[in-house]
Amino acid sequence: MQTNLADFIRNTADGDEADAILRKCVHCGFCTATCPTYQLLGDELDGPRGRIYLIKQMVEGSEVSRSTQTHLDRCLTCRNCETTCPSGVQYGRLAEIGRKLAEEKVPRPAGQRALRRFLASFLPNSAVFTPAMRLGQHVRALLPKKLRDKVPARxxxxxxxxxxxxxxxxxxxxxxxxxxxxxxxxxxxxxxxxxxxxxxxxxxxxxxxxxxxxxxxxxxxxxxxxxxxxxxxxxxxxxxxxxxxxxxxxxxxxxxxxxxxxxxxxxxxxxxxxxxxxxxxxxILPQFEEPLAAAARRRTIHTVAYHPPCTLQHGQQLRGDVERLLTALGIDVRLPADSHTCCGSAGTYSLLQPKLSYALRNQKLERLHATDPQMIVSANIGCIAHLQSGTSLPVAHWIELVEHMLANPGSV
Missing domain, CATH: 3.40.50 (Rossmann fold)
Structure with missing residues (x-):
């Protein structure tokens, strides 16, 4: 893809990076086949290729509209497209540059600004978040369902x-x-x-x-x-x-x-x-597979459905290790259909884009349930909490299952 950067971003770190990433894109469209929001909405601008065009227009000096910002907001940054892309386009980094530019050029409505500022100040601040979560867990049964979904049982x-x-x-x-x-x-x-x-x-x-x-x-x-x-x-x-x-x-x-x-x-x-x-x-743990297998005891859980988080399989490009380790410990691990797709959690996405987020969650849970597991395991707190809000099956981190199998009888 040819680019002609505008003066405001030419010869800057973001400009150089955006230019290099854009030039790798060959418009093939393979990314659209694995993009969750494109699959849901069917809009080219809600898929990676369309968003890449929007970012290209921004860095070339075109006017940035609220519509452009909305299409970028709808991106989960699941980076499934990076795994699919045959040209090695680092879409996640490009998306961050695009969002930064849109944030600078398009004033958000007051309500959006307030919500985003609140989330950015509240969630990372454990001194405030922890007592708020403790209070929420104490009165969890009294909370409305939408709020209760965000407060896991203690x-x-x-x-x-x-x-x-x-x-x-x-x-x-x-x-x-x-x-x-x-x-x-x-x-x-x-x-x-x-x-x-x-x-x-x-x-x-x-x-x-x-x-x-x-x-x-x-x-x-x-x-x-x-x-x-x-x-x-x-x-x-x-x-x-x-x-x-x-x-x-x-x-x-x-x-x-x-x-x-x-x-x-x-x-x-x-x-x-x-x-x-x-x-x-x-x-880390696969190198200890033999001692873990020797120490593990079979417990009541023997069949699990595994949801690999996008940040693990696409962000870090780590696939297969969890499944192999749990299998070596005697667990029947079942991957759902389309296990490469996002569950819809995506950090604060479920709060900012709830309709899309819950549609993806329900789709993911349907496929996880189809494997007929005793429980669901994952590898990221956001995914675990999001999935648990939509199912009566227990959802846990896979390391908790490993600990459960290693624990002394009677300690669990």
């Missing part, structure tokens, strides 16, 4: 392992996960503990930056990244083996730190090292 807390081990790995606790589903982090630490690895949580680390980044608060998102790098750096210097992620959305973002901070001379090298150390838990 978990019975597992005990954090206390053993010290020579091998250590950092873990990002996250901003919403500790209050919504704390046992995901604890289960991760307990499984690693069985393998002789101590899990360390840097107390000053916070939100990975994904929430603010996708809402268009780019500078604040970069500050989130810098804050985490500062919190982790002493541990990196002490030689931790890895930075473990059990929320695939956070992992996909932290692995982008080197790119996000590439133009920051104070943080570029540190960001590169942090991204290099970052591993999803599904990248």
């Amino acid at each position: 978990q019975r807390a597992l005990a954090w392992p206390t053993a010290k081990h020579p091998r250590k790995m950092l873990m990002l606790a996250g901003c919403v996960q500790p209050s919504m589903m704390p046992n995901v982090n604890t289960a991760t630490a307990r499984v690693l503990d069985v393998l002789g690895i101590e899990t360390v949580v840097a107390p000053d680390a916070g939100c990975c930056g994904a929430i603010r980044l996708h809402l268009g608060y780019n500078d604040e998102a970069l500050d989130d990244a810098r804050h985490n790098i500062d919190a982790w750096w002493p541990y990196v210097e002490q030689g931790v083996e890895a930075i473990v992620m059990n929320a695939s959305g956070c992992g996909a973002t932290v692995k982008e730190y080197a790119h996000l901070l590439r133009n920051d001379p104070a943080y570029a090298e540190k960001a590169r090292r942090v991204a290099e150390l970052t591993r999803d838990i599904s990248e």
Whole structure:
């Protein structure tokens, strides 16, 4: 695709990147076949190819309309199109540039601005979010269904392992996960503990930056990244083996730190090292398949449907490891039809685009239920909470299932 950048963006970091990405696109349209919003709406401008044209027009100086912003807002940033694209178009990065430009050039209605500002300030701030979630869980039965869907039932807390081990790995606790589903982090630490690895949580680390980044608060998102790098750096210097992620959305973002901070001379090298150390838990455990299989006990759960999050299979390009590991532990893992498609969660998407989000959720649940599982497992808190709101089947993180199989009889 030929481009002719406008003066306002020519010879800038965003302009150079957009130009390089656009020039890779060959208009083939393979991406439309796997785009969830195109499949639902049937509008070329609600698919990757159409959105690429809209972004091309923006960087070439065309007037940016509210309609352009709406089509970009409807994008889930699931990056399924990147997996499908034969030309290697990095659509996710291009979409972020396009959204940033649209945000600068198209004033949003006051209601939208207020909601997005609230989400960007409330969700990543655990000091505010945690007590609000605790209150919501306390009165959950009294909440209207739409709000109750966003408040998972409170978990019975597992005990954090206390053993010290020579091998250590950092873990990002996250901003919403500790209050919504704390046992995901604890289960991760307990499984690693069985393998002789101590899990360390840097107390000053916070939100990975994904929430603010996708809402268009780019500078604040970069500050989130810098804050985490500062919190982790002493541990990196002490030689931790890895930075473990059990929320695939956070992992996909932290692995982008080197790119996000590439133009920051104070943080570029540190960001590169942090991204290099970052591993999803599904990248770590396969090397321990034999000891895990030897330690695992068969429990009441033996058949699960697995929903691979978009941020894992498309964002991080990690596929197959979870299924293989659970199978090695004696679990019958069933993938639904169209397992490559999004469940509709996509961070704050279910709050900002509820109609599309719930249509995708219901479609995904229908296909998951068709596999006749005892439970559904996934690898990202957003997907888990979103799917659970539409089914009576239990939905959990797959690492919780592994911990359940390793736990001493009577402890679960």
